[in-house]
Amino acid sequence: QQPVQSPQAVILREGEDAVINCSSSKALYSVHWYRQKHGEAPIFLMILLKGGEQKGHDKISASFNEKKQQSSLYLTASQLSYSGTYFCGTEGAGNTGKLIFGQGTTLQVKP
Amino acid sequence: EAGVAQSPRYKIIEKRQSVAFWCNPISGHATLYWYQQILGQGPKLLIQFQNNGVVDDSQLPKDRFSAERLKGVDSTLKIQPAKLEDSAVYLCASSLPASGRVNEQFFGPGTRLTVL
Numbered sequence: 001q002q003p004v005q006s007p008q009a010v011i012l013r014e015g016e017d018a019v020i021n022c023s024s025s026k027a028l029y030s031v032h033w034y035r036q037k038h039g040e041a042p043i044f045l046m047i048l049l050k051g052g053e054q055k056g057h058d059k060i061s062a063s064f065n066e067k068k069q070q071s072s073l074y075l076t077a078s079q080l081s082y083s084g085t086y087f088c089g090t091e092g093a094g095n096t097g098k099l100i101f102g103q104g105t106t107l108q109v110k111p
Numbered sequence: 112e113a114g115v116a117q118s119p120r121y122k123i124i125e126k127r128q129s130v131a132f133w134c135n136p137i138s139g140h141a142t143l144y145w146y147q148q149i150l151g152q153g154p155k156l157l158i159q160f161q162n163n164g165v166v167d168d169s170q171l172p173k174d175r176f177s178a179e180r181l182k183g184v185d186s187t188l189k190i191q192p193a194k195l196e197d198s199a200v201y202l203c204a205s206s207l208p209a210s211g212r213v214n215e216q217f218f219g220p221g222t223r224l225t226v227l
Binding site: 002032034040041042043044047087089096097098099100101102103104 | 115142151152153154155156159166167202206214215216217218219220221
């Protein structure tokens with residue numbers, strides 16, 4: 001039931017774009033995205049609810065395809081500060097607040 | 112607004128010893144979560160509280176782990192006795208809604224446990 005994230009790791013140069021995918025085998029109510037830097041707590045990025053919405057914040061946006069049970073996180077014109085591990089957390093039907101996190105995608109942005 | 116507080120930040124114990132972690136959520140947050148994060152993996156939910164009641168503890172190893180949130184505010188997680196595989200970061204998170212809404216979880220800095 002753990003969502004599968006791809007790719008496992010990405011190395012970028014500043015200014016380049018990246019896409020991180022999150023796939024679930026179960027019907028989803030919502031998808032949460034977090035970024036975690038080494039030795040720190042995960043930081044909330046955004047939530048997407050079922051209904052196929054797309055959200056954006058600065059140069060980071062995400063989409064949620066309810067039918068495919070997939071979400072994608074888009075990072076455009078990446079900055080050094082984007083480096084870290086990105087986790088998707090999926091919430092199943094029932095809106096219980098319980099999240100199952102993927103294994104993470106490590107993003108490294110180089111100058 | 113103060114964030115989620117956790118203590119201690121680091122703990123080293125021998126296997127078979129006991130250990131306890133403390134968490135104080137953001138004021139007013141009804142829901143509190145304890146996660147275990149093993150190095151290189153995503154956080155794994157151990158237990159979820161709504162006020163002082165348990166919502167989900169299906170992945171809590173109840174033979175050695177226990178948790179309580181007696182007054183619906185702060186919480187403690189205990190491991191007794193500890194095993195080598197319990198070495199991990201224990202994260203506490205809280206969220207606002209009592210029910211029926213989606214909201215982000217705010218994480219504390221975590222407690223890094225090393226079992227020798």
